[in-house]
Amino acid sequence: MDYELVIRNATVIDGTRSPRYEADIFIAGGRIAAVGRLDNARADAELDASGRIVAPGFIDSHTHDDRLMLSAPDMAPKVSQGVTTVVAGNCGCSLAPAPNGMPAPVTPPLDLLDDAGGWFRFPTFREYVEELVAHPPATNCALLVGHTMLRVQTMDKLERAAKKAEIAKMRSLADEALAAGAIGISTGLYYEPARAAPTDEVVQICRPLAERNGLYVTHMRDEGDNVLASLEETFRIGREVGVPVVISHHKVAGAPNHGRSSETLPLIEARMKSQPIGLDCYPYCASSTILSAGRAAVATKTLVTWSKPHPEVAGMDLEEIGREFKLGVEELLPAGAIYFSMSEQDVQRILAFEHTMIGSDGLPHDAAPHPRLWATFPRVLGHYARGLGLFPLETAVYKMTGLPARTFGLKDRGMLAPGMAADITIFDAGEIDEGATFERPIAPAKGIDTVIVNGAIVWREGKPTGARPGQVLRRS
Ligand SMILES: [Zn+2]
Numbered sequence: 001m002d003y004e005l006v007i008r009n010a011t012v013i014d015g016t017r018s019p020r021y022e023a024d025i026f027i028a029g030g031r032i033a034a035v036g037r038l039d040n041a042r043a044d045a046e047l048d049a050s051g052r053i054v055a056p057g058f059i060d061s062h063t064h065d066d067r068l069m070l071s072a073p074d075m076a077p078k079v080s081q082g083v084t085t086v087v088a089g090n091c092g093c094s095l096a097p098a099p100n101g102m103p104a105p106v107t108p109p110l111d112l113l114d115d116a117g118g119w120f121r122f123p124t125f126r127e128y129v130e131e132l133v134a135h136p137p138a139t140n141c142a143l144l145v146g147h148t149m150l151r152v153q154t155m156d157k158l159e160r161a162a163k164k165a166e167i168a169k170m171r172s173l174a175d176e177a178l179a180a181g182a183i184g185i186s187t188g189l190y191y192e193p194a195r196a197a198p199t200d201e202v203v204q205i206c207r208p209l210a211e212r213n214g215l216y217v218t219h220m221r222d223e224g225d226n227v228l229a230s231l232e233e234t235f236r237i238g239r240e241v242g243v244p245v246v247i248s249h250h251k252v253a254g255a256p257n258h259g260r261s262s263e264t265l266p267l268i269e270a271r272m273k274s275q276p277i278g279l280d281c282y283p284y285c286a287s288s289t290i291l292s293a294g295r296a297a298v299a300t301k302t303l304v305t306w307s308k309p310h311p312e313v314a315g316m317d318l319e320e321i322g323r324e325f326k327l328g329v330e331e332l333l334p335a336g337a338i339y340f341s342m343s344e345q346d347v348q349r350i351l352a353f354e355h356t357m358i359g360s361d362g363l364p365h366d367a368a369p370h371p372r373l374w375a376t377f378p379r380v381l382g383h384y385a386r387g388l389g390l391f392p393l394e395t396a397v398y399k400m401t402g403l404p405a406r407t408f409g410l411k412d413r414g415m416l417a418p419g420m421a422a423d424i425t426i427f428d429a430g431e432i433d434e435g436a437t438f439e440r441p442i443a444p445a446k447g448i449d450t451v452i453v454n455g456a457i458v459w460r461e462g463k464p465t466g467a468r469p470g471q472v473l474r475r476s
Contacts, residue, residue: 003028006043010054012418015401016104027422030455034418049426052449055397056416057084057423058377059404061280062248062359064112068117072138072424074155074464075464077364080444081377082425083187084453085140087415090248091219092148092188095119096128097475100153106385107152108290109191111334113361115308126175136470144186144217145177148194157236162201170205183475186207189221199233211244213475217246224254227264234270234469244276249361250350251342254298258343265353278407282348285342288363288370291335300338307335307367315368338370352390358400371441375434378445382433393429404408409475422455
């Protein structure tokens with residue numbers, strides 16, 4: 001048989017946590033056709049992976065790439081790290097549906113996707129999916145529809161619970177999104193536009209998930225003092241709707257809560273015995289979202305990532321901005337920030353927890369973004385797996401491939417085996433490392449050799465190839 005591409009002399013880490021082994025990998029029709037030593041097989045093109053790891057392409061479990069896929073379809077921040085699939089529409093924020101457009105100014109935190117508002121131009125979720133199919137990006141995606149977006153589209157005032165008719169309207173918008181291909185609903189109950197939503201509002205809007213085989217993904221109401229109550233609220237929503245839940249970017253924030261992952265993880269593990277639960281985490285003890293005085297007050301240090309009225313302060317420390325420019329938080333808004341508010345011990349404990357997936361939570365439109373946007377995956381593989389020995393490389397790869405594929409129901413992804421889609425990342429285990437840092441937040445990873453999506457090479461020799469083979473993935 002003739003193949004399109006063969007990767008020779010690979011050290012395969014297959015995404016299941018099995019130990020690595022040597023093989024050649026044959027690709028045809030966008031799929032992995034064979035793995036092994038086929039001495040007589042020929043291929044149109046050949047890559048030599050001697051001394052390199054060949055793994056399934058990484059799945060970024062938590063992104064805000066809804067608009068990046070359309071406005072910068074090379075997806076350089078992601079493919080440069082070996083990411084081949086992004087889960088978008090998180091934290092209640094999705095680009096669609098916008099049956100009523102997006103009035104200016106864009107309600108935070110939806111402005112993380114587009115602060116000017118012009119990209120919120122898809123009246124239905126189906127039209128957004130069709131745009132991604134007609135103009136595909138370099139990566140695959142799996143899409144969530146955001147509860148905050150539904151509220152902004154449906155309600156005149158956001159600081160109250162939704163009324164019966166509004167809930168019915170939101171539920172039908174959610175159902176349309178799920179029918180069009182969304183794999184679930186996300187909430188951002190922590191943020192002002194959704195904070196007034198009682199648990200029952202979320203349950204009622206999420207009802208279509210059960211029939212549509214979707215999942216519930218949440219930036220919980222509280223990741224600080226009341227984190228245990230928020231976990232219980234999340235589990236209750238999952239039970240009442242009858243669907244799996246995913247806890248986004250799990251953390252315990254604020255100095256008084258440092259160490260409390262020793263309470264949250266056992267609770268998650270206990271509840272996992274009676275209902276399906278997933279969680280993701282980014283490998284940093286600083287968070288990033290929109291700027292607010294309240295959040296800055298509980299952080300040990302705050303860096304500004306963007307400011308609409310004062311773009312010149314992007315990348316600077318909030319205290320330094322106060323001293324040098326005499327500007328306070330209110331004068332910088334709307335703006336984004338990085339908050340140092342977690343303990344390294346909690347981050348390591350959560351990352352090492354058996355069921356934790358890796359998700360970047362990167363914010364691709366920030367002027368001086370949190371380095372997690374460009375460096376999450378190489379930091380887990382380089383700093384945490386190789387450097388600190390927090391877990392074996394096989395486990396690190398599993399947390400970014402097999403585990404998220406199973407959690408999100410992406411059937412033919414996340415494993416390197418015959419019949420699976422040919423999403424592949426080739427990297428050097430000794431060299432893989434973060435390029436981006438807090439000081440220099442935009443830089444590709446070190447040690448990533450070649451990245452393949454659906455059989456097409458999208459990243460090679462440190463740059464995008466221009467190929468855009470990404471697909472919109474469904475949940476099965
Ligand atoms: Zn979030």
